[in-house]
Amino acid sequence: MPSNAHSKFHFSPRPNRAGEIRWEEWGDDAFRKARETGKPILLALSAVWCHWCHVMDETSYSDEGVISYINEHYVPVRVDNDQRPDINARYNLGGWPTTAFLTPDGEVLTGGTYIPPDQMKDLLPKVNVYYRSNKGEVEQKVADARIRRAAAQGEASRGELSPAVFDVILQNISTNYDPVFGGFGEAPKFPHTDANDLLLYAHRKTRDPDLLHMARKTLEFMANGEVFDQEWGGFFRYATRRDWSEPHYEKMLEDNANLLRNVLALHRMTGAEGHADVARRTIDYLNWKLRDGERGYFYGSQDADEQFYKLSREGRQQQAEPYIDRTCYTSWNAMAVSAYLEASWTLDRPDLRDAALKTLDFLWEGLRDAESGSMYRYLPAGPEAQPQILGLLGDQAHTARALLDAAEVTGYSAYIDRALELARLLVHRFLDRIDARPAGFFDVWDEVPEQGRLGDRQKSVQDNAVCAEVFLRLGHLLRDEGDIEIAQGTLEAFVSSVPHLGYFAAGYARQVDAFLNRPPEINIVGSPSAAAGLVRAALLLDTPSRIVQLLDPQRDTERLEALALPSAAPVAYVCAGTACSPPVTEPGGLKEAVEALQTAGVRTIGR
Template sequence: MAPLLRVRSVRQQDRARRDPRVSEFRFSPRPNRANEIQWRSWGDAAFGEAREQNKPVLLAISAVWCHWCHVMDETSYSTADIINVINDRYVPVRVDNDERPDVNRRYNMGGWPSTVFLTPEGEIIHGGTYIAPEPMWQALNGVDEVWSTKREEIARGVAELREKEAAARKPKSGELSADIVDTIGALVRGQYDPQFGGFGRAPKFPQVRLLRFLLDEYRRHGYPDLAHMLHKTLGAMAAGGMHDKIEGGFFRYATTREWNVPHYEKMLEDNAELLAVYAEAHRTFPEAGYDRVVRDVVRWMDAVLWRDDVKAFAGSQDADEVYYELDGAGREKHGAPFVDKTIYTNWNALAVSAYVAAADALADDAIEERAHQVVRAIAARMVVSPERQLMHFDRGEGPRVADLLGDWAAFLQAALDEYETGKHRPALAGAIQAATTMRERLEDTADGGFFDAPERAEPGRVALREKPIEDNALAADGLLR
């Protein structure tokens, strides 16, 4: 394998990105050669090409904020021999996780980047996450050999897997019971870390949904152990390295059990959900000081992610461990990390709900007004006529990807939250319209629940609709309100 080469400057990359063939793909901001790979967009054209040329597909799922995605661009995807093999023997497809959560849900291999080798029909042959240059070289040649010599075995394995998945997908109905809540409560207690707070060991994520569950259970029953778990976890996250004490906001997760070493990307989604949890915790425990955290998260979201030109929030801020390890003066000299200005419907809707909760907790009308601005922006920018499809994202080139369940469910919640402030009565009509459309386009009327997307022509596993439990839970909660 030829030596690793990383010779392209950021300015050269910017010029390369103006090439229409690669303009939609986003690579590491540091020097790399990943754009020399002849990436295709996800779609029928790429998979049709793979069938016509009898080549496997290399699917790369990345994210603009993802540190290890950048590293893979700078290492494996900047190695000359790897670039040549991919271009010669594969049909390479690159997908942005945030823009296509439906693709990510079906093909993610346990983290980002996800590196997935597929048949031309979109079935998985092999995969992993970050793969360093030497193992990547071996994987590329190994999959190519298997594809050339053992295609019938691959086909049999795919058929067997399809049968197992079909059996697993069969609906299993059951009765609603309070015992389900008790069972989940026992599981949450079992995962709780009594020494450092949070759940599990390392890496340690905020687990916002578990925290909301504990808040709800504490409000119902007032159990002291639930209050202790909440205070221990919320306090540890706010005091630890996952919380940016200088600029505000939270990093995505901690790499250590003690919360002291973060992974440095900052996401609108995570901060919106954490803002809502701390706002609700302040309402429940008004003497605990969580209001300071609420103000701190709002400070960062307003300063860094807010886009006054569109009255909505940008998607994320890049991971830059050099920058975040500096003090305030050092950061000012270094320059802030890249902000992805893409507008994502579901994340902005989560931000609406969080700002409504924060405004209520702090009695701050200005925060509530910002929430109202975002609701109006979603309705004006992301709802497309004449079918009134709710689009998932807009990078500035027009909204794309229609009618995902996560977007409809979050927008329904946001409209209801707006209505329940008592200041925006027309929001109820918007909520009713959202609920009606979500049911018409996504409900499984035969077996219950909601599919993650409408019926549509998509390659591979994306053609098979799924029922993600998190989005279904959010949808059900909105309908119950």
């Protein structure tokens, strides 16, 4: 049978029989079938780029005994991790593939990751017999587990935001830094782009050369090593060895977008042409292989193929290239939009700004539900495809951030208005409150189907950090203390978790510092063309962070009045709260105006 005979599912591109298993999609029908038949569920969590998922398709799921036993005794459900991060967050058992055995109500009986054929043939009947012979005991354990999860959610408490939160996470990054090869921890080595970003942010804040050294060494070792494709450009997902060698060869849009931002920030600090070249080569790869130039969106990933990627550029031309997942994933596209916008002013590439805005418009017009206001998770490949899965936090948060980035670069206030629409959706459908105060955002909205553990709404520190950034920026742009309070409550909700999160909370640490130390706000009055020099100078300011807003006197009269700024243009005002500098008319004067506010002690506003 062809490896992808069932169009609903993606199997290994190499010969396999996994399609002979009667896979069900995650949904009401699968759970109803399991309850009516009394059969346990076999949940296979996979990804189109995942090497060991392909191996399992070719081995365990191609074994005649495994196929027949699953079809007779289980309700097999196959889920793509990229399409359903909400399911992955609740059922992943340590990596991909995840092989989880569930009760008909969706509680985990047992499971693991890759399970070879002989072990699978032994495990399938054992789990089935155990479940059928001990249903009463299993149901009691399930009930107890649900009580414990509910109690754990009820124990959530807020903490006080202080500089110590930032310092603890930064120290954790430094402690786990590999002084020989860069990066963090031992093998396998992942990029940890938020940790790189925090090191660069902290260097801009403290001017500590060691912080810059750690980020620079990490990114240079990656760019010069096997984890970067020296022939085509672009970063592979991770390396299996400490020295960034022997990579897993899949290329992910998410990773490349975030690493692009790391390299751009590094280039602005060092001015090294080599860093700019890595950024350009990453962009070239994304434009060449992971972008639909006509429709304007980015593809999700390109598959791993060790033998192919070891070939020279010329050798690759003679071979069929690895599979490209042409799905449009909303949050990943939004990350790419933010990266391309940053590249446009860092590298002085207006074409990248145009490409980013085309993608952003595609997302807003093609992957947003007009009735609910929610962004969809993804759009499958194909001219007749329809967007799928509403109400996931990451898609709303990253799109809102990309919209604010677009407003910053272009000066078009319509992007702020769109970001506000998503922010209000987040408040109404995702925000948790404890004692009537904001307490972070759930990963799914309040319209959750009762399917397995999906009803257990969770809070991701990474996505909540993006939400905090969105509300902080909106609060500063619009002088809205309500938005600042939402950001504060969101950040406070994770303080007690900081000791356990380590460098995985690097993005959160940055937003804590941005809350405690109000960034300078550069309000530029003028048309986009007349004020272009001031805008680029503001974006390039060498500060930990900054808020940049272009206000066109012909279009933004209400916002100018709300900020109490004169309409004479082009001119810039560097502000901290309601305290603003004298008017600045030359791009070179912005740096001095920011330094004057900092020297006066206006910038730091403790709360």
